[in-house]
Amino acid sequence: MRKNQQGFNTVERLLILIIAGLVGFIGWYVYHNKHNSRSTSNIASSTQAAGANKTYTDGSKTYTLSYPSTWTTTKYKPGNAASVAPLLDPMETVFIPANSPAVGSNLSTPNTVGVIIFKSSDTKAILSAYLTGDGTTTPQNLTINGYSAMYQQAISTRFAPTYTDDVYAVTHNDITLLFQFREKQGSDSVGALAFDATGSAADYTALVKSVIFLN
Known part of the structure; x- marks a missing residue:
């Protein structure tokens, strides 16, 4: 039983680490895309203002x-x-x-x-x-x-x-x-x-x- 419990504990920890990693990656990906979108928008706005x-x-x-x-x-x-x-x-x-x-x-x-x-x-x-x-x-x-x-x-x-x-x-x-x-x-x-x-x-x-x- 102890071996099974230890095995489950190890699997659970791995799953938690994997899930945490996925959540972190998704968060970084969303932030990165938003940041790039804002930068592109700012550049476009500046270009439009300069052309005004x-x-x-x-x-x-x-x-x-x-x-x-x-x-x-x-x-x-x-x-x-x-x-x-x-x-x-x-x-x-x-x-x-x-x-x-x-x-x-x-x-x-x-x-x-x-x-x-x-x-x-x-x-x-x-x-x-x-x-x-x-x-x-x-x-x-x-x-x-x-x-x-x-x-x-x-x-x-x-x-x-x-x-x-x-x-x-x-x-x-x-x-x-x-x-x-x-x-x-x-x-x-x-x-x-x-x-x-x-x-x-x-x-x-x-x-x-x-x-x-x-x-």
Whole structure:
């Protein structure tokens, strides 16, 4: 009997060891697979995040900006901007948000973000020249990526079309970048269309705050 009991005890111990080993292996296998899955997911997420923005470098290699990959860019002649201060680039860089609303009866003219480069560090004068309308907010002095900057809104409420413009001016080494974006606009009798583009305001602010001067 004792021999049989000892034999059973030995078998039981072996079975316990085998079962414990199997449980341990299964636990390790499940953990390993989950860990690899998370790593793959994190890599994919990082890749997607990296692909969410594009980098724009102006033709004169003065600055770079980061903007959503769904936006497009073009160039416009910036009206009478040269009368405000000398221009480093005679053309205004224009960023067009995805699904940007039309600003007028000519539906091919979308609401945009405009960027003008001035060869001047007189931020206040440049900013005030673009703050049209019957009201403005109190100017805010900012630091963006170590550069001096100012922000102000132009608000027109008395005359059609009513509107709210967000304007930033960022300065470095006697160069000022002026950023303009129309958040809201009312309609008028000569073709202006009402729209609300506040949904793009966060991307606009992120674009401004991504500025890096290259000289």
